[in-house]
Amino acid sequence: MITIWQGLSLLLIALAAAGCLFQVASALLVHRFQRAPKPAPAARPPVSVMKPLCGAEPGMAENLESCLRQDYPQFQMVFGVADAADPALKVVEALPRDLPGVEIETVADATRHGLNLKVGNLLNMWPKVRHDLIVVADSDIRVGPHYLDDLAAPFADPKVGVVTCLYVGRPVPGLWSALGAMGINHGFLPGAVLARAIGRKDGCFGATMAVRRSVLEKGGGLQALSPVLADDWVLGRMARDQGLEIALAARPVDITVHEPDLKALLDHEIRWGRTIAAVDRASYMASVITQPVALALLAVLAGGGWLPSLAALGLAALCRLWAVRVEERALGLPPAGFGRLALREILSFVVYVVACGGRTVVWRGRRFAVRADGTLDQVEGSQT
Known part of the structure; x- marks a missing residue:
């Protein structure tokens, strides 16, 4: 019998699987874009x-x-x-x-x-x-x-x-x-x-x-x-x-x-994230699908180390690594080390969560609140 936590883990595994499809498709499209006629x-x-x-x-x-x-x-x-x-x-x-x-x-x-x-x-x-x-x-x-x-x-x-x-x-x-x-x-x-x-x-x-x-x-x-x-x-x-x-x-x-x-x-990337979320919140929230490794890791935590979630985490990590290597070759980039790749995955998820949870941004030393229509309000007391 599947417990509630295992059910949540299965949902996260499904999202991670969708994220893997996203990674494969986007990497192949970057490869195609770079080789298209100019x-x-x-x-x-x-x-x-x-x-x-x-x-x-x-x-x-x-x-x-x-x-x-x-x-x-x-x-x-x-x-x-x-x-x-x-x-x-x-x-x-x-x-x-x-x-x-x-x-x-x-x-x-x-x-x-x-x-x-x-x-x-x-x-x-x-x-x-x-x-x-x-x-x-x-x-x-x-x-x-x-x-x-x-x-x-x-x-x-x-x-x-x-x-x-x-x-x-x-x-x-x-x-x-x-x-x-x-x-x-x-x-x-x-x-x-x-x-x-x-x-x-x-x-x-x-x-x-x-x-x-x-x-x-x-x-x-x-x-x-x-x-x-x-x-x-x-x-x-x-x-x-x-x-x-x-x-x-x-x-x-x-x-x-x-x-x-x-x-x-973090200031830079949270500003990007909150700006996108301000003008198109639904799409930004849905972009969690682009992070299969984080989703699979959450599945492991939800399932208490349940074997299917551990398998999903391994597959998500391999898929993400493959996509990064394809993109690096297409763009003429040197291969990044595993440590930096792991740190980048953690930072991306932290930025996503923080950007979803607020509307203030820091830009050129000043703090603003971004309204739903993308317009700015300067936060009182910030540098002018």
Whole structure:
């Protein structure tokens, strides 16, 4: 006779089995995505690339220069800071100015626009933006010379309003940065690829977003993004509300992952989790299915070491390891050690549980509460 606890263990085993199917499918889809043909753009219109900056991050010079060295006929790069003393400006000043086809503009303006400081920076840069195809790109991405072609190509389809990029985490040296990159490469990226494969195409990722000027202006402009933390999600919704699609660029970009300590890593990932939960709580809650090892471990605990749950834990661990190795080969990553893989699994589940249980986030030293619509309230007493 099966006890209540064994019944709970069986339920968790079933969820872990579903999670294993998720891991297998997503790993194979990452492999397929990386090997898919890379279409050339039918047209190469002038592009304005907006780069909001805040501080001199590790690898910033190389990251910014990679965006300048494009095999693209004409584009504008607009850098923006909120403080004229920001050390990022010295990095920008040292960039090469003799590259063909590129025009560089720099804006230093402390004017505040809402609580989202990144969007406030973009609003201050906006008067310098000249072209009708606009790219908003984070400062920590590193790209190849095909980057702007990859963004321009999907716009050949008039149904496309926004193009976004997946990204691969490339850590600076250190344990916490490595764990942060693993969360991206074996959590975010495979999940995003699988979501699109099953027909969910509402993902818009803030590392790089390209949009037609007409779509942005019809949706309310950058001002519509200023009160929210998930500005990428709002930009994607802006296109969808106009009956347009969000397309995915053919290649991911690299993102530099710098997490100096455990607190920084947890603050960052809990902010991501709570932001997603704020705008789509049902999907975030359901994402527990992506963690078969944690579910199988809970099954072991519920069943008191019941043999079926122990077998499920072993199979879940093997499945997860296989999926990680497939993703590492597809993305050109070095294999992670078993200890780091185990620690990453623990951290992922802790972040999931904590993110489900609250709405406050820490962002650039300030604490906010994220409302159900994604807008922000600054928590009283936090740094301004």
